[in-house]
Amino acid sequence: MDRIIAHYLIETPYNLSEAAAVLAGEQSSGTFVAVPGETKELKERFAARVENIEELEKVDRPSIPGDTHKSEFKRAKVSVSWSVENFQDNIPTLISTLQGNLYELRQFTGLKLDDFELPSWYTEKFRGPAFGAKGTKNLAGVKQELPMIGTIIKPSIGMAPEETSKLVRELIEAGIDFIKDDELMASSANSPFKNRVELVMKEINSFQQKSGKKVMYAFNISGDLETLKRNYDTVLENKGTSAMLSINSLGWAGVKAIADKGELSIHGHRNGWGMMNRHPLLGINFPAYAKLWRLAGVDQLHVNGIRNKFWESDESVIRSIKSCSSKFLDHEDLLPVVSSGQWGGQAFDTYKFTNTTDLLYMAGGGIMAHPSGPSGGVKALKQAWEGAVNGSTLVETAKEHKEFRQSVEKFGGK
Structure with a gap:
């Protein structure tokens, strides 16, 4: 596996696919507007991908502040992946990618990192617990x-x-x-x-x-x-x-x-x-x-x-x-x-x-x-x-x- 996959619980008043795409873009090559240099080739290599969306329940009140002008908020389990090229074995950068600014995105009225998966070659880089x-x-x-x-x-x-x-x-x-x-x-x-x-x-x-x-x-x-x-x-x-x-x-x-x-x-x-x-x-x-x-x-x-x-x-x-x-x-x-x-x-x-x-x-x-x-x-x-x-x-x-x-x-x- 040459990609890292993270699993989130989300809540949003937006279309689930659109909200997940915002998450993926914010935490990789994208921003709120297209910028020079964001070529198709760059996005294919470094952009995050939405791998799966599992829709859950809907609620009528937001869990945390965000875009709250709508009366219905959708919850879902979302899986997003990144190429290991984005951070290689730099774990602080990995943490910034998996969490970071995404908690501040107004498209979400709830967002929680639940789990993630790493390629097996990380074993060679990190010994883990000594005992x-x-x-x-x-x-x-x-x-x-x-x-x-x-x-x-x-x-x-x-x-x-x-x-x-x-x-x-x-x-x-x-x-x-x-x-x-x-x-x-x-x-x-x-x-x-x-x-x-x-x-x-x-x-x-x-x-x-x-x-x-x-x-x-x-x-x-x-x-x-x-x-x-x-x-x-x-x-x-x-x-x-x-x-x-x-x-x-x-x-x-x-x-x-x-x-x-x-x-x-x-x-x-x-x-x-x-x-x-x-x-x-x-x-x-x-x-x-x-x-x-x-x-x-x-x-x-x-x-x-x-x-x-x-x-x-x-x-x-x-x-x-x-x-x-x-x-x-x-x-x-x-x-x-x-x-x-x-x-x-x-x-x-x-x-x-x-x-x-x-x-x-x-x-x-x-x-x-x-x-x-x-x-x-x-x-x-x-x-x-x-x-x-x-x-x-x-x-x-x-x-x-x-x-x-x-x-x-x-x-x-x-």
Whole structure:
């Protein structure tokens, strides 16, 4: 395949074919008026093509501002293709082409990039995740038949390195697999990055010497490029295994520059995701989003969670989890990071609807606020997942295990 194909959801008051043609023209060789030099030969080689239009429902109100003088707005799935000659292997230019100015076209009262397909030769240009789902689990010493159980340091910001390392000690002794900085914590006035890394890794390395288990801690190394590199090296020097990046803040090129080092599992935090996805007919859907970050080399990527505390539906979360393991070039699968208001109770439906344990299942309050403390919270999550994988119900698991029963009473409501 010498063309890249992108799939969109659109809404427009115009004829669907005309609107799709505007999209294709704006994002390749065309503009609002014919210009000198736009020859037939140039358009045949570089112009985008509308490959398919699947008409959906009609609505009587526009989803977003645009040309709203009409009383009927048509929705459709549209596929558009470009020659790889337009951008070759320049991904920022690809992103500008697949998204870019098209969101501002007045012909559309709704437009969302849903997915895209690349030629197989992109595998030769982009390594993708260095560790991926299975490699990250191996780094943390987690059996493939169970998910990684993780948590976030809470309070999100304000704890001194000594307090953080004390909490880490409690968590790793309780059997946690993974801990991460909150995205709000990078290097604060009372918790300098280098100091925090040294104290936290001292606890982790000491526990490894005693038990053989190396708990993974994702330190938030986000910053400008020099800060990223310096923080990455600090984690390595202290024998860490993971770095967390606020990927939307850093951008594709910044993330790839760090991921290319290939020595730490990259934990991609998608804070800011709601700006890109929350509106049903504006922005980008997770399948396309995940592919861009796989190209950059992210290993772990947030997907929200079943019955989460945010706005995202269970159907959307399930699609996101499954898209992390969909075939994409020859890249390793992403490790979906399931989080947001999670506790052991959602483990049963998460496993039922995704049928995978290639997950990092994270709970903040679900661990930290457990009636028996963080230790009980870790045990409860592990009990829940073992029950789910072994075919037990939530009720059966609660009857069998004290810690999980306590979490049901605390977090389960009715």
